[in-house]
Amino acid sequence: MRLTLCGLPSSGKSTIFSALAGRKLSTGKGRDETNQVLLPVPDERVDKLSALFNPKKTTYAQVTYLDPAQPVVKAEDPLTKLPLELRQADGLVEVVRNFDGGLGEPDMISDHQDFADELLLNDLITVERRLERIALERKRGRKVDEEEKSLLETAKEHLNAEKPLRLLPEVAGHVKLKGFGLLTAKPLIVVANNEEDDDQAPDLGEETPVVIRAGIESELAELSEEERAEFMADLGITESALDRLIQAGYQALDLISFFTVGEDEVRAWTVERDALAPRAAGVIHTDLEKGFIRAEVMRYEDLMEQGSEAAVKKAGQMKLVGKDYQVQDGDILHVRFNV
Ligand SMILES: Nc1nc2c(ncn2[C@@H]2O[C@H](COP(=O)(O)OP(=O)(O)OP(=O)(O)O)[C@@H](O)[C@H]2O)c(=O)[nH]1
Ligand SMILES: [Mg+2]
Known part of the structure; x- marks a missing residue:
């Protein structure tokens, strides 16, 4: 399962990614895959089972995080500019800037809206292109898939009303649309990347963002176990916000965890609901x-x-x-x- 970090330029994706990478199980192998990490999903149940069985090995559920090489930019032709990694993701983690950082007063509502528009427009183009293709096939006297066509028409209508497809689960999750990698059909987690001295979640309307202070997290990631505890005590925090992010991302994918237990290993596994x-x-x-x-x-x-x-x-x-x-x-x- 793969979650892809996304959002407008300079929102802090790579900073959050390197903090996440500090707890990696492994990096992706091969060419150009250093922007990908496999992470354990924190789960108190696994900790408690492990305390009960005292196994040789304890294994958490796992999820891959990916930081695309290029950001999403406003472009003439969005389809050519959006990183392919977004289309291939099982879920999207949108990082929204809520710090100044010399970039000016943050405006999360406007940035979040811009990004949502970008995804929506991309889906609309994908859907329209496919519908044109189907119309052409029909004109040539070929048989077309009526169910696919009708799903695409419903999707188009919905997108034209500026609603993301994830609000329409029977279309978003339909097997006949899977191959298009429609972006607004994917589960979405919104991250507010806050200033270091601010732990408030800004109001974004329908989505409740997970608050991350990337500045703090990247410092935490570089510390030893001991120093980290001290630093966290100084800040008055008990857990890294990355735990919550990884958990929220995993939950958004609508998967379940089941366990196997024994003296050798206590392990969490992931399967569809x-x-x-x-x-x-x-x-x-x-x-x-x-x-x-x-x-x-x-x-x-x-x-x-x-x-x-x-x-x-x-x-x-x-x-x-x-x-x-x-x-x-x-x-x-x-x-x-x-x-
Ligand atoms: N003050 C502050 N600065 C941050 C924070 N997160 C990131 N930055 C800075 O903002 C700049 C952009 O951060 P990146 O992590 O590179 O952002 P990005 O989203 O990966 O950027 P692109 O990949 O270019 O779109 C860098 O100079 C970071 O050091 C934060 O939480 N607080
Ligand atoms: Mg980056």
């Missing part, structure tokens, strides 16, 4: 999906309340489920399979 048990098992290993028989499932809350797996079983809270079970956020799975 409506996934069935075999699909979830397949995230762990393809063999587990192919050879899936059943899964033992307990709820994270039950395990915490009972204190051990044995106690959960004794309380009758361990369920044996089959192939049609829909995995829930917070499920702990033991998959039974044969190969």
Whole structure:
């Protein structure tokens, strides 16, 4: 899963990216991919499970953050200027400048609006081009996909009314439109990049921004564990705002986490919200999906309340489920399979 940082020029994307990169699991391999980091998603449940099982290894859910090489600029032909990374993202993290930094008094509402317009205009162009193409095909006597055409028309109408497609989930999430990478259809997290002495979230109307003070975060990222604790105490903060950003980004993707536990490893895994048990098992290993028989499932809350797996079983809270079970956020799975 990949979240791409975006926003107007000089809003602080790269500053936030380097602060994030300070906690990376790994950088992308290969050419031109140093602008990409894989990050653990902080999750208190994983911490508590790990304290209970004391495993050799603890693994959090993971998400990739990407800082595109070029910013979004106002352009004659937006489609040629918007970084491709935005189109390929699973979600967008829009960074809005809320510091002066020699760039003048910040105006988040106006910047946020400009950026939203840019995305909207891009989608409108994509949709119109595709509709023109379909009309041409039809004129040539070829068969066209009526469902796709009707979805595109609905999308166009919606965009013309200046509404992002994410407000229209049945269109935004439709498999026939997936390939277009429509930008306003993607989940969006708004970050207010605040001045160092300001921790207030500005009012943006429908979106509540996550407040980050990139200046502080980039300093925190450079400190040792010990120095960091001291610096945070001085500032009167208990957690880095990056934790909240990573969590909010992960939640916006509409995924769920389930867990596997044991002496070797406590681990969080990620799957789509409506996934069935075999699909979830397949995230762990393809063999587990192919050879899936059943899964033992307990709820994270039950395990915490009972204190051990044995106690959960004794309380009758361990369920044996089959192939049609829909995995829930917070499920702990033991998959039974044969190969
Ligand atoms: N005072 C202050 N300055 C900041 C903050 N965040 C970034 N800056 C400065 O603002 C300038 C732009 O920051 P970048 O992180 O490069 O912004 P960007 O969005 O990556 O810029 P482009 O990639 O060129 O669009 C740099 O000089 C930063 O040092 C902040 O929170 N406070
Ligand atoms: Mg940059």
